[in-house]
Amino acid sequence: MSVYLTRFRINTARRGARKLLGSPHTMHAAVRAAFANPEDHEREGTRTLWRLDAPAPATVHLYVVSPGKPDLTHLVEQAGWPTTDTWDTRDYDGLLGSLRNGQRWAFRLTANPVHNGRLTKDAKETQRFGYLREAEQADWLVNRAARHGFTVADQDDGGPNLMLHRRQNVTFRRGNGSVTLVTATYDGILDITDVEAFRRTLTGGLGHAKAYGCGLLTLAPVR
Amino acid sequence: MSVLLLRLAAPLQSWGASSRFAHRNTEIAPTKSGVLGLLAAARGIRRTEPLTELLELRFGVRLDQPGQIIRDFQTARSLDGRDSMPLTYRYYLADAIFLAGVSGDAELLHGLHDALRRPKFPLYLGRRSCPPAGPVSLGVHDGELEDRLDTFDWLATEQFKKKSYQSVRLEIIRDARPGERVSETVLDEPVSFDPAHRQYAWRPVVRSHTDRIANAVGVADDHDPMTLVGG
DSSP: OOOEEEEEEEOTTSHHHHHHHHOHHHHHHHHHTTOSSHHHHEETTEEOEEEEEEEETTEEEEEEEESSOOOOHHHHHHHSBTTTBOEEEEEOHHHHHHOOTTOEEEEEEEEOOEEEEOSSTTOSSOEEEEOOSHHHHHHHHHHHHGGGTEEEOBOTTSSBSEEEEEEEEEEEEETTEEEEEEEEEEEEEEEESOHHHHHHHHHHOSSSOGGGTOOOEEEEOOO | OEEEEEEEEEEEEOOOSSOBTTEEOOOSSOOHHHHHHHHHHHHTOOTTSOOGGGGGOEEEEEEEEOOEEEEEEEOOBOTTSSSBOOOEEEEEEEEEEEEEEEEEOHHHHHHHHHHHHSOSSOOOSSSTTOOOSSOOEEEEEESOHHHHHHHSOOOOOHHHHHHSBSEEOOEEEEEOOTTOOOSEEEEEEEEEOOTTSOEEEEEEEEEEEOOOEEOTTSBOOOOOGGGGGTO
16 A cells, blocks of 8 residues: 655646635545546545645645545646646655654644534534634644644743644635635644554544645654 | 835725726835825925926835735715715725835935925825825935845834745835836826826836845745655
């Protein structure tokens, strides 16, 4: 069973890019269309996750982690550079295999921090509510880190080594209705505590709204 | 050469260069006609009077905090309430901060600095409903317009800096020098503000960026997951 990490750079000047960046629903469909076989998109214990990163103004990267190799030709044609730049797909297994308990990594995660509750005291159904405050969003990740195989490292002042940015409410159309999500991007340092659970986090995601660009946790060396 | 630097900041600003009829647009940065109009207002020059000395100034602006474009859908009725006026869309820049500079004769610039501190007519940023937040003039500085716009302190708010990256480059839009390669030409060189026959000439403009500015409180932008899987 193998997993792949893919990076695709979006040409923000193109009309196709506007359409994709404007709606996670459209982007989800485009990512889904990158896989000819259903098992390349979703497999037992592994699913396709994606995230948008903007490392510099006017530079937007689409990262995809998937159980099969994606073919992003349609994205290049609509929202890329068809004659010069395509996409990079790398084998993720080497990294997954080299992870050990106690390792420390820098990470980035865009997630949908929510809790379940009732709108009124006597409401029959429970529903999801987004955490809107920065402190609540940070606590959300710190509290669920353990069951995903890691802990957020401490800073010198004792607080978690976390920085939240791009905290936003995203609203987009789906069919005749609309979807509203609270998202936040977490940058921080983590320590691996349970490597099996942590591998499942990297390939299976963390939190809700995974189809809509949330839940993909990526690693980088600590500097 | 001397440069008079201006801090153009307000909850709302609106800088029109090409509005027609019911859509009153705003540019993304202050226009030369708008800023020279502000200086003329400070001086107490009436619209029908000639602008002579102001017309020789070179103009440039830096986008320290670009702000957001917002739209106002405006309805109006005549005073007796019987007729409705045309529906208009008015566009504004919300929460923007700009560094603008005019360069020219030092004596003239010192006079304009004094006038901005004690203006004859009320000052506003593009539209009468957009008064400036804080003093407009940052004083007269020696040097070339390009250098001053390149190196002057970044005027953005702390909140905006926290949301920006740790290294930023600010966009500059300024008058082209003779013979310089022009980015675009806009109908924004004021000739006369006389309401009976307003006149603008074409203005060649150069767009560029400052060098990288370090922003210690900003967001890290160096997360590259590909480094671990072979670049």
